[in-house]
Amino acid sequence: MAIGNGKDDGRPTWIVTGGAGFIGSNFVHKVRRENRARVVTFDLLTYAGNRDNLLSLEGDPDHLFVRGDIRDSPAVSALLSEIRPTGLFHFAAESHVDRSIENPGEFVSTNVTGTFVLLDAALRYWEREGRGKGFRFLHVSTDEVYGSLSPSDPPFTERTPYAPNSPYAASKAASDHLVRAYFHTYGLPVVTTNCSNNYGPWQFPEKLIPTVILSALEGRPIPLYGDGENIRDWIFVEDHCDGVLAAFDRGREGETYAIGAGNPKTNRALIETLCKILDRLASRTGRSARELVTAVPDRPGHDRRYEIDAARSRTELGWTPAHSFEEALEKTVRWYLANRSWWEALRARYDGSRQGIGRKQGEGK
Numbered sequence: 001m002a003i004g005n006g007k008d009d010g011r012p013t014w015i016v017t018g019g020a021g022f023i024g025s026n027f028v029h030k031v032r033r034e035n036r037a038r039v040v041t042f043d044l045l046t047y048a049g050n051r052d053n054l055l056s057l058e059g060d061p062d063h064l065f066v067r068g069d070i071r072d073s074p075a076v077s078a079l080l081s082e083i084r085p086t087g088l089f090h091f092a093a094e095s096h097v098d099r100s101i102e103n104p105g106e107f108v109s110t111n112v113t114g115t116f117v118l119l120d121a122a123l124r125y126w127e128r129e130g131r132g133k134g135f136r137f138l139h140v141s142t143d144e145v146y147g148s149l150s151p152s153d154p155p156f157t158e159r160t161p162y163a164p165n166s167p168y169a170a171s172k173a174a175s176d177h178l179v180r181a182y183f184h185t186y187g188l189p190v191v192t193t194n195c196s197n198n199y200g201p202w203q204f205p206e207k208l209i210p211t212v213i214l215s216a217l218e219g220r221p222i223p224l225y226g227d228g229e230n231i232r233d234w235i236f237v238e239d240h241c242d243g244v245l246a247a248f249d250r251g252r253e254g255e256t257y258a259i260g261a262g263n264p265k266t267n268r269a270l271i272e273t274l275c276k277i278l279d280r281l282a283s284r285t286g287r288s289a290r291e292l293v294t295a296v297p298d299r300p301g302h303d304r305r306y307e308i309d310a311a312r313s314r315t316e317l318g319w320t321p322a323h324s325f326e327e328a329l330e331k332t333v334r335w336y337l338a339n340r341s342w343w344e345a346l347r348a349r350y351d352g353s354r355q356g357i358g359r360k361q362g363e364g365k
């Protein structure tokens, strides 16, 4: 397993789990674009992982793709021993709330057991040689661990008690607790980020924003859960990736950092904004995409409101989101218009299968 033409020229090498998924691939592209480190992407390529997300990195001697399972302890240990990274960024997860309602066992297995296996292997590597290299374990988590806010509650902060409501959120909460325990018990240098709903390029078409875009382009109903008044706080994926890097560089060990861009929107308002952008950029019929919006039964246990107060990340990490909501949303729509072949290939692969996409509306994670 060689990276960087096999030479050790002292440059950092990072392992990125889940780097073929939505956020992970955006992160890998960013790190390689900015040449911050060599990257080994470690990904099982579940339905959500896609080699095409990393296509433009083929031929980059400082990027290596390794197919593997974070629950496979010997494989993870061998990877750490061979690559000898200075950082491990843990994005790999089962990430879709609706799927966690249908099949919670997979979420416990990947998100809880998988994180445990990684932590345990990382601890042995760190005790052996990672300590001397300044190794850090960056755990990527979600604001869903905090549960649901009522209209009058203040936004989530790092001090908000955990109250996960879906099997997805509970499995991520459990993984956060294990990460914390490995710091407090063994001293493993970890930092955790809890981010709000992401949008941007390479997001799997089952999630809300790609579902709206693709449904509008194909003239299919745009599903709206329940009364459409559930609130999510949206962040452009590149801003999230910047926050993860800031937490890795400047976060205090054992700490958690809430990451959000301050864009709380009801699902109804988000879909209306998207429809306006789509009408401007892609309308072929002269009719508004809004006419396609169709109410569907609500998700069981649907959290009402998420909102992040990212003050600690802004002050301690010196991080601020660089993108405005409307501009980044338009950039995202333009990306889906320009990359039809990317999502048509996914459609061809999964439509009609058990994992058929676009059957349901997701909410970003």
Ligand SMILES: NC(=O)c1ccc[n+]([C@@H]2O[C@H](COP(=O)([O-])OP(=O)(O)OC[C@H]3O[C@@H](n4cnc5c(N)ncnc54)[C@H](O)[C@@H]3O)[C@@H](O)[C@H]2O)c1
Pocket (backbone or CB within 6 Å): 017, 018, 019, 020, 021, 022, 023, 024, 042, 043, 044, 045, 046, 047, 048, 049, 050, 068, 069, 070, 071, 090, 091, 092, 093, 094, 095, 096, 110, 114, 140, 141, 142, 143, 172, 194, 195, 196, 197, 198, 199, 204, 364, 365
């Ligand atoms: N999408 C969001 O809005 C959001 C927000 C906050 C936090 N997060 C967190 O960010 C991370 C990435 O989310 P995403 O939306 O990019 O997810 P995703 O579902 O698009 O990608 C997950 C990736 O993990 C890989 N994977 C799954 N199981 C694996 C295993 N056992 N071993 C190795 N690889 C495996 C998949 O193949 C895929 O490439 C997750 O941990 C998620 O909880 C997501």
